[in-house]
Amino acid sequence: MEKNHWxxxxxxxxxxxxxxxxxxxxxxxxxxxxxxxSKIKILEIGCGAGNNLAFLAQEGFNVFGIDMSKSAISFAKKKFIQKKIKGTIKVGNIKKLDWPNNYFDYVIDRSVLTHNTNQDISIILDEIKRILKKNGTILSFDFFGSNTPDIKFGKRLQYNTYHKFTKGYFKLLGKTSFFNYKILKKLFNKFKIFDINQIITKNKNGKTMYEVFNLIAKKK
Ligand SMILES: C[S@@+](CC[C@H](N)C(=O)[O-])C[C@H]1O[C@@H](n2cnc3c(N)ncnc32)[C@H](O)[C@@H]1O
Incomplete structure (x- = not known):
């Protein structure tokens, strides 16, 4: 991440x-x-304002969250108090997940890994593998695809990672990495990949506006 862009x-x-x-x-x-x-433990890495976790807590799951932004976590904690729901939410970098081995049934990544470099994603995935139970599942949503046209507004930082977007969709989002099937399969090679979906959004003239990948994988 750029010095805590978020x-x-x-x-x-x-x-x-x-x-x-x-x-x-x-x-x-x-x-x-x-x-x-209540016996199902779910961790959301990069949980932001706690929108996904609040839903899951209301559904009755045992929820945990971590995000590097203090503001987002304090917002998420307030939301839990207001809604009178329970969860463990803390500030931290997901490169170090301070939970025991084989602890979680699910890990959720919604548009978080895609804002990290491949090197950091590898470190994070090793941590996720450690804290997931055997057959535990990682759900990754919104890995941005390398055919997304707004890449051109960014400056290449390394390989598939761009930053300093001057305009377009990623200007607010900061450092972003862009993926294809090959890169994703390589990154998740220590997991059993169940499904990778590619979603392409086109405008009325047939021009691709966004490409994202969603992935479901299990700890081997
Ligand atoms: C696009 S937001 C998604 C927030 C939330 N998952 C959602 O679905 O609304 C990306 C979040 O990932 C967090 N993030 C990205 N890389 C991180 C890292 N290495 N450690 C901790 N948080 C990270 C950011 O602080 C931000 O809150």
């Missing part, structure tokens, strides 16, 4: 404080049957 340029200015849970999180957890939700 804290300095986004959350402290009260931007991107998402209120609603992400659609992919709702559909995944609503489509499954759980015998005792």
């Amino acid at each position: 804290q300095e340029k986004v959350y402290s200015k009260k931007l991107q404080l998402n209120i609603y849970p992400f659609q992919g999180v709702i559909s995944f957890f609503k489509s499954k049957k759980f015998r005792k939700k």
